[in-house]
Amino acid sequence: MLELLRRNWGISALTALGAGLLALVPLFGSNYVLSLFIVLYANVALATAWAFFSGATRYISLATAAFFGVGIYTLAILHVYVSIPLAVVGAAIVGFLVALVVGLSTLRLRGVYFVVFTFGLTELVHQVLNWWEIKINKTVSRYIFTDVSNVNIYETLLAVTLITIVGSWYVSQIRLGFALRAIGEDETVARHTGVNTTRVKILCFALSASVMALVGAVLALRYPYIDASIAFNNTWSFQVLIAALLGGAGRAWGPAMGAVPLVLLSEYLAGSFPHHFSIALGLCFVVIVYFLPGGITRLIERFLHSLKAARAGMGGHG
Amino acid sequence: MILFEVFLGGLLLGGMYGLIALGLNLQYGVARILNLSYGEFFMGGAFTAFFTIMLWKLNPLLSLFVSLPIAFVINWLIYQYLMIPLVRRAADQDALDADVVLVTFGLFFVFQGLALVNWSGDLRGYSFLSSPVHLVGATVAFNRLFAFLAACALAFALFLVLRYTRFGTALRAMTIDPVAASLVGIDVRKFSALAFAAGGALAAASGMLVSTFISFSSTIGVEYTLKALIVVILAGVGRVTGTLAAGLVLGVVESVGGYLVDPQLTIAINFGLFMLVLLLRPTGLFTRA
Amino acid sequence: MSGPGDILLSIRGLQKAFGGLVAVRDLSFDIPQGKILGLIGPNGSGKTTVLNLVTAEFAPDRGTILFKDRDIVGAKSFEVCRMRIARTFQLVRVLPHMTTRENVMLGRMFGSAPTVPAHAAKEADALLDRVGLKPRAGMFASQLTYIDQKRLELARALAAHPELLLLDEWLAGLNPTELKIGIDLVRQIGREGITIVMIEHVMEAIRALCHRVVVMNAGERIAEGTPDSVLSDPQVIQAYLGGSDAAA
Numbered sequence: 055m056l057e058l059l060r061r062n063w064g065i066s067a068l069t070a071l072g073a074g075l076l077a078l079v080p081l082f083g084s085n086y087v088l089s090l091f092i093v094l095y096a097n098v099a100l101a102t103a104w105a106f107f108s109g110a111t112r113y114i115s116l117a118t119a120a121f122f123g124v125g126i127y128t129l130a131i132l133h134v135y136v137s138i139p140l141a142v143v144g145a146a147i148v149g150f151l152v153a154l155v156v157g158l159s160t161l162r163l164r165g166v167y168f169v170v171f172t173f174g175l176t177e178l179v180h181q182v183l184n185w186w187e188i189k190i191n192k193t194v195s196r197y198i199f200t201d202v203s204n205v206n207i208y209e210t211l212l213a214v215t216l217i218t219i220v221g222s223w224y225v226s227q228i229r230l231g232f233a234l235r236a237i238g239e240d241e242t243v244a245r246h247t248g249v250n251t252t253r254v255k256i257l258c259f260a261l262s263a264s265v266m267a268l269v270g271a272v273l274a275l276r277y278p279y280i281d282a283s284i285a286f287n288n289t290w291s292f293q294v295l296i297a298a299l300l301g302g303a304g305r306a307w308g309p310a311m312g313a314v315p316l317v318l319l320s321e322y323l324a325g326s327f328p329h330h331f332s333i334a335l336g337l338c339f340v341v342i343v344y345f346l347p348g349g350i351t352r353l354i355e356r357f358l359h360s361l362k363a364a365r366a367g368m369g370g371h372g
Numbered sequence: 373m374i375l376f377e378v379f380l381g382g383l384l385l386g387g388m389y390g391l392i393a394l395g396l397n398l399q400y401g402v403a404r405i406l407n408l409s410y411g412e413f414f415m416g417g418a419f420t421a422f423f424t425i426m427l428w429k430l431n432p433l434l435s436l437f438v439s440l441p442i443a444f445v446i447n448w449l450i451y452q453y454l455m456i457p458l459v460r461r462a463a464d465q466d467a468l469d470a471d472v473v474l475v476t477f478g479l480f481f482v483f484q485g486l487a488l489v490n491w492s493g494d495l496r497g498y499s500f501l502s503s504p505v506h507l508v509g510a511t512v513a514f515n516r517l518f519a520f521l522a523a524c525a526l527a528f529a530l531f532l533v534l535r536y537t538r539f540g541t542a543l544r545a546m547t548i549d550p551v552a553a554s555l556v557g558i559d560v561r562k563f564s565a566l567a568f569a570a571g572g573a574l575a576a577a578s579g580m581l582v583s584t585f586i587s588f589s590s591t592i593g594v595e596y597t598l599k600a601l602i603v604v605i606l607a608g609v610g611r612v613t614g615t616l617a618a619g620l621v622l623g624v625v626e627s628v629g630g631y632l633v634d635p636q637l638t639i640a641i642n643f644g645l646f647m648l649v650l651l652l653r654p655t656g657l658f659t660r661a
Numbered sequence: 662m663s664g665p666g667d668i669l670l671s672i673r674g675l676q677k678a679f680g681g682l683v684a685v686r687d688l689s690f691d692i693p694q695g696k697i698l699g700l701i702g703p704n705g706s707g708k709t710t711v712l713n714l715v716t717a718e719f720a721p722d723r724g725t726i727l728f729k730d731r732d733i734v735g736a737k738s739f740e741v742c743r744m745r746i747a748r749t750f751q752l753v754r755v756l757p758h759m760t761t762r763e764n765v766m767l768g769r770m771f772g773s774a775p776t777v778p779a780h781a782a783k784e785a786d787a788l789l790d791r792v793g794l795k796p797r798a799g800m801f802a803s804q805l806t807y808i809d810q811k812r813l814e815l816a817r818a819l820a821a822h823p824e825l826l827l828l829d830e831w832l833a834g835l836n837p838t839e840l841k842i843g844i845d846l847v848r849q850i851g852r853e854g855i856t857i858v859m860i861e862h863v864m865e866a867i868r869a870l871c872h873r874v875v876v877m878n879a880g881e882r883i884a885e886g887t888p889d890s891v892l893s894d895p896q897v898i899q900a901y902l903g904g905s906d907a908a909a
Contacts, residue, residue: 228777239757239758240756244767245742247771247772248739250739251739
């Protein structure tokens with residue numbers, strides 16, 4: 055890890071500086087600004103966690119909302135019995151375990167089948183939980199009693215987001231990252247070059263899910279009450295997927311580059327024109343596929359590359 | 373006796389499921405495009421019927437003269453101008469699937485957004501052919517029976533077309549092996565586009581028929597896309613007669629299961645069945661091993 | 662460790678059917694350590710299926726595959742690779758969006774002696790030099806020509822430090838000059854003590870390289886022996902000329 059940091063000292067220093075500045079935002083920002091940043095961080099962390107697994111392996115998962123919701127519910131149930139930090143950690147562990155079980159049964163499905171399965175999974179959990187709450191617990195919603203301040207939530211989510219990005223970058227530099235990419239490129243070849251593909255897939259799917267559950271648990275601290283429809287809202291799955299692909303799922307910073315503009319756009323549109331946001335989101339999908347296959351990051355890299363080439367006096371490249 | 377009524381209700385429901393899945397199976401089976409905006413054409417068909425009876429006071433069946441051609445043309449355009457470039461550049465079916473999922477999800481958002489902007493998210497419904505009919509001791513609404521019979525007729529007609537016409541033979545060949553089909557002189561792109569367009573038109577037709585007995589809104593499309601998809605995967609991709617059978621299985625399981633366990637769990641039962649089939653028999657229930 | 666002359670791979674009564682089609686029927690053969698075995702036969706005779714059975718892409722219906730006296734049936738593909746059995750694919754399979762170097766590193770990092778990326782990169786460069794791809798180490802594998810992609814596959818397989826190397830028509834599609842270079846390369850790999858099973862249609866290569874040849878037709882072994890004796894066997898000629906693949 056230290057060796058890797060030394061080799062990438064420029065970007066590391068920049069990241070540390072940026073993190074330091076962001077950590078100071080609560081000193082100056084209003085409550086609205088804090089809330090906006092919290093939503094931003096949640097989206098960035100979710101998109102990065104999604105890209106960590108789905109971007110590299112090309113197993114497109116629509117189960118983000120499922121793991122996010124598992125986190126919310128775990129917190130809602132646990133926070134009555136244990137302290138808040140413990141409940142948050144518990145949520146990450148539950149998310150990890152649930153993903154382990156799901157991964158064992160589903161990761162042999164490929165392509166469309168996997169996409170549809172993960173989407174169905176969210177609906178299934180949603181429906182069963184709804185039924186359970188109404189029939190067994192005789193209630194529709196659960197109340198969350200906490201006195202955690204917005205500042206605490208802000209700093210926690212900032213830390214979670216940074217750890218997710220740095221962790222995802224770190225993994226991309228080690229064997230595990232190569233294995234993930236190889237699976238996305240050609241799973242058969244990966245298997246025949248000695249990659250234990252099943253283990254790699256399940257482990258990374260579960261890691262990614264634990265981050266999603268963690269984010270859900272932290273965000274839940276802001277809700278006065280939750281129900282199955284809030285926790286298992288499919289919009290999360292779509293928005294996160296689009297953010298990751300818009301930014302570029304192949305780079306550690308990519309998902310963040312997509313999530314930020316998307317959240318700002320939704321913030322701008324959602325209040326007054328919610329349906330137009332849906333249309334914009336849909337057009338984003340189409341634009342990414344036809345015009346931006348590598349996302350914003352590839353666009354930037356191309357631009358930097360041609361700048362460098364121009365400065366060297368060799369003209370553009372390809 | 374109650375169980376029989378539940379069973380009968382399940383059959384009618386299943387006929388409806390088969391009906392809404394026919395078009396999707398045509399699209400996915402022949403053109404190999406999983407169209408996740410499929411349900412939006414169902415929704416469009418329902419709304420056209422609604423406006424026909426409520427605004428213009430006409431028989432909603434007449435709306436088919438409008439909705440079928442529109443759905444056909446839009447789907448043809450989608451295939452021709454959005455899908456063919458993807459098919460051309462895709463290295464393999466996996467890569468194509470990933471692109472198609474994204475684009476058709478995008479279209480789903482766009483169509484749904486447009487519907488919401490123009491028609492709002494309110495729940496709609498109208499009454500048509502809703503008089504009760506007595507059927508072997510049970511009572512059902514005529515419109516449900518009508519939709520069921522229409523589903524059977526459409527499935528049978530589609531079966532005949534696929535079995536006994538040159539066009540149908542070409543489509544069946546493409547379902548089995550598109551490369552081999554192109555080698556024997558079938559214009560795969562052209563027929564795919566036609567099959568895709570016909571599938572979209574079927575979606576609109578099923579939307580019209582189903583709208584006679586359900587209430588619906590602008591956001592209903594995705595639910596029916598999923599239901600259709602469940603049926604297609606149960607049936608096996610490209611199996612037309614299997615589609616109706618799978619729809620009936622799903623309808624009966626949902627009704628009887630809901631009756632025996634809890635009616636509020638019907639969607640969960642649906643998904644449970646679907647996921648079981650995906651895991652245990654991903655080629656579908658009605659395919660040979 | 663097994664020494665030269667010992668049997669490295671022994672296949673006994675191997676059988677595999679797909680639906681009603683028996684792709685490999687009651688197949689047996691041995692290959693001694695350090696030798697090169699040619700596996701030939703018309704298209705569809707089950708040669709590639711044999712490789713897929715050895716590398717656990719499919720599980721056999723019956724039979725044993727002994728590698729160094731150990732039955733490897735039931736092992737997973739990645740475990741087979743870690744036992745030092747490496748392969749190439751009939752239709753070239755490189756990882757298109759990874760660089761040439763990264764493709765080879767992959768072969769090194771997860772094989773029998775796992776290592777970190779930095780170390781794997783050094784070995785990868787040496788291997789790329791050996792197959793003549795060093796100048797293109799930084800290119801994406803998808804940008805390589807067909808021939809270079811074949812070279813890359815070989816380098817990736819060698820990176821796993823194999824004791825047994827399985828080549829599936831690795832020499833197919835080369836022009837005469839390239840073929841000569843390719844044959845020399847395979848011969849040299851064989852001289853280093855790596856045992857090779859090669860599926861091949863290029864008879865010139867079979868004659869030049871193989872110590873023994875097994876001929877398959879319709880899933881069965883129809884002949885076995887030295888290249889010269891096998892290639893003059895009337896039954897073998899009949900199998901080739903009688904099939905649809907007479908020109909091969």
